[in-house]
Amino acid sequence: MSAYSYLTAQEIPTLVERLAPHFEQVLVPTEQKGVKESVIFAPWTKGSPISLAKATVPPKAAVFPKCETLFSYKIEKDTQDAPKLTLNPEIYAPKTLIFAARPCDALGLNILDRPFLQSHYVDPYYAAKRDKLCVVTLTCPSGCENCFCHWVGIGPAATQGADIVLTAIKSGYVAQAMTQKGQELLEKCAFKDGTDKVPEVNQARKAAWESLKPAPDLSQIHSTLAQSFADLDFWTQETQACLSCGACTYFCPTCYCFTITDEGDAQSPQGGQRLRSQDNCMAQLYTREASGHNPRPNKALRMRNRVTHKYMTYKETWGAFACSGCGRCIQHCPVGLDIRAILLAAIARTTNTPDMQGGK
Amino acid sequence: MVTPAPTTNPSRPKMQGNPYVPMPATVKEVIQETPVIKTIRVVLDDENARTNFHFEPGQVGQVSVFGVGEATFVIASPPTETNYLQFSVMRAGEVTSAIHKLNVGDKVGVRAPLGNFFPYTSWQGKNVFFIGGGIGMAPIRTILLHLLAHKQDYGTISLLYGTRTPNDMSYKYELEDWLNREDLNCNLCIDTAAPNWPHRVGLIPNVLKELAPSPKNTVAVLCGPPIMIRFTIQALQELGFAPEAIVTTLERRMKCGLGICGRCNIGGSYVCVDGPVYTLKQLQSLPNEL
Ligand SMILES: Cc1cc2nc3c(=O)[nH]c(=O)nc-3n(C[C@H](O)[C@H](O)[C@H](O)COP(=O)(O)OP(=O)(O)OC[C@H]3O[C@@H](n4cnc5c(N)ncnc54)[C@H](O)[C@@H]3O)c2cc1C
Ligand code: SF4
Ligand code: SF4
Ligand code: FES
Numbered sequence: 001m002s003a004y005s006y007l008t009a010q011e012i013p014t015l016v017e018r019l020a021p022h023f024e025q026v027l028v029p030t031e032q033k034g035v036k037e038s039v040i041f042a043p044w045t046k047g048s049p050i051s052l053a054k055a056t057v058p059p060k061a062a063v064f065p066k067c068e069t070l071f072s073y074k075i076e077k078d079t080q081d082a083p084k085l086t087l088n089p090e091i092y093a094p095k096t097l098i099f100a101a102r103p104c105d106a107l108g109l110n111i112l113d114r115p116f117l118q119s120h121y122v123d124p125y126y127a128a129k130r131d132k133l134c135v136v137t138l139t140c141p142s143g144c145e146n147c148f149c150h151w152v153g154i155g156p157a158a159t160q161g162a163d164i165v166l167t168a169i170k171s172g173y174v175a176q177a178m179t180q181k182g183q184e185l186l187e188k189c190a191f192k193d194g195t196d197k198v199p200e201v202n203q204a205r206k207a208a209w210e211s212l213k214p215a216p217d218l219s220q221i222h223s224t225l226a227q228s229f230a231d232l233d234f235w236t237q238e239t240q241a242c243l244s245c246g247a248c249t250y251f252c253p254t255c256y257c258f259t260i261t262d263e264g265d266a267q268s269p270q271g272g273q274r275l276r277s278q279d280n281c282m283a284q285l286y287t288r289e290a291s292g293h294n295p296r297p298n299k300a301l302r303m304r305n306r307v308t309h310k311y312m313t314y315k316e317t318w319g320a321f322a323c324s325g326c327g328r329c330i331q332h333c334p335v336g337l338d339i340r341a342i343l344l345a346a347i348a349r350t351t352n353t354p355d356m357q358g359g360k
Numbered sequence: 361m362v363t364p365a366p367t368t369n370p371s372r373p374k375m376q377g378n379p380y381v382p383m384p385a386t387v388k389e390v391i392q393e394t395p396v397i398k399t400i401r402v403v404l405d406d407e408n409a410r411t412n413f414h415f416e417p418g419q420v421g422q423v424s425v426f427g428v429g430e431a432t433f434v435i436a437s438p439p440t441e442t443n444y445l446q447f448s449v450m451r452a453g454e455v456t457s458a459i460h461k462l463n464v465g466d467k468v469g470v471r472a473p474l475g476n477f478f479p480y481t482s483w484q485g486k487n488v489f490f491i492g493g494g495i496g497m498a499p500i501r502t503i504l505l506h507l508l509a510h511k512q513d514y515g516t517i518s519l520l521y522g523t524r525t526p527n528d529m530s531y532k533y534e535l536e537d538w539l540n541r542e543d544l545n546c547n548l549c550i551d552t553a554a555p556n557w558p559h560r561v562g563l564i565p566n567v568l569k570e571l572a573p574s575p576k577n578t579v580a581v582l583c584g585p586p587i588m589i590r591f592t593i594q595a596l597q598e599l600g601f602a603p604e605a606i607v608t609t610l611e612r613r614m615k616c617g618l619g620i621c622g623r624c625n626i627g628g629s630y631v632c633v634d635g636p637v638y639t640l641k642q643l644q645s646l647p648n649e650l
Pocket of ligand 1: 261288289430433448450453454456457495498499612636
């Protein structure tokens, strides 16, 4: 069977309906009313509305939840016998579909894979979820406000990290299987063959690329940052406005700092749980040691750590950036701090050339 | 895409199984070392875990007090000690205070071994000068005892152990023996003079300069609080020790101990997997983030 299926815009819910029986959980972009309107990946049930907008919050919680139990513990004390300790690891990994993520979200998952799966240890909690994950992306029709995915090696129509890629054309959507898993699923969905629409798909993807402004050359940014590392005035100046609120890390598809804490008394009848929760490296207490010594006591040093992790040290370890250029940190920063501006300022600092124009 | 693997020596002992789940263990002995330092000796509950447990001197463990949390400590017993694992714990915050409340028979958890270890094979045929300050004597103890157990492979083995007052000395029950040993040149010091103190008086860097060990064919290994490390490294450099002949351990706040959570890094080096042992030469090649 062909790798391409064709569906009309009205058939998007049908596609989700046909994919859903193969999963325990389907996460779709869903509009959320609130103080600020947002789009989040929420569990889908038949009939729930599907937004095709770029989500406000990336889908990383599917593999790296805000908070998860690592194991439960309980100590039972008996007057005669020695205390008995029971530890029960809990690995919760439902078979999950992420529907209509954007290329930057899929790249974000690839970026998380390396430290969680390919480092010194395999993280079993992440691995189990990742193994049961299927990703359907929707290519972007153009660059969007604040995003700069083409600076980091992908683009609005990039397909990496996806099992199935959807692309909007005039008369509807074409779904393209990118992996064996995606191919099998698409076959089961039994939509019309979309092979004849491939020229239109290519046209749409090309138009998306053409909407972008030229990107600066970041091929040497790791050494540029290394040269700027010790220049504290530079980092202080670039982070003057930062409030250390951590919004940039929370909205980021590639940030993966976490903390581990215990909740519950081990000797109570119900015992307790050791939890892993997403954490925020921009917080002042993040690296504070028990002695009171803090290697990153001020926001300039923390921002330096965030930026150099994404563009220097992760690159040196893994050969790729730890940023998917989604622009969420820029969009959600309460004071408008812009990671692109920091990169460009670092380049300007080392080359003394005028600051390049940022933006898409 | 090519993903270069992390550069750590693959042959070192590593934690087995689910790396987040501690091995259950029981406290066998508690020793009050100083007013703020207690040593606990623990035995892994599972027999298989016990027989399969191997570590190298300098590697650390995460000790859990369930309901309170985990904290990182160097395994302060040498690998030749197979009856128990020893941790010497200075009371600092929540977890360490909970450890200080433990009694014999209590249950804890241990995730170990984590991190790298002292590169002692590269010291063979050389003199080794150990310097321990305060709680920094814990990692020094494991490697010192390891070397003494293989003393034929090394030149002169020396120790300078310093604390603020005589009361702050850990391992008092061993010090007499260490002072009398033929195969160890043992020096003790305290910061300011105290009655009936027969040993040296002065800050570690100053006492070190008095002792003035020759850098010739000698490795200096030092552990202690950050301020002591800083000034002692200066003193060693003044004595002529080269950066590759100065070995130390770093402390960082740790959570996972696995090189993932992003808490302990100095630039791209994760103290929990690439450390805690570094030569001064290695530290000089890292971004200056101490
Ligand atoms: C490689 C290495 C080896 C070491 N070896 C030894 C040794 O041999 N002996 C020794 O005495 N010490 C050693 N230490 C130091 C020891 O690990 C610390 O003193 C210890 O972790 C302090 O823990 P605490 O819980 O008592 O302190 P606290 O800092 O009070 O922490 C309390 C708990 O509260 C939580 N917490 C507090 N603040 C935060 C925050 N901002 N974010 C999230 N959670 C928070 C944490 O869960 C923490 O466990 C070593 C450290 C390292 C890195
Ligand atoms: S650093 Fe900013 S632009 Fe890069 S992936 Fe994170 S949120 Fe997106
Ligand atoms: S969102 Fe902006 S203000 Fe908040 S920590 Fe990030 S850079 Fe600082
Ligand atoms: S403690 Fe988590 S990365 Fe080192």
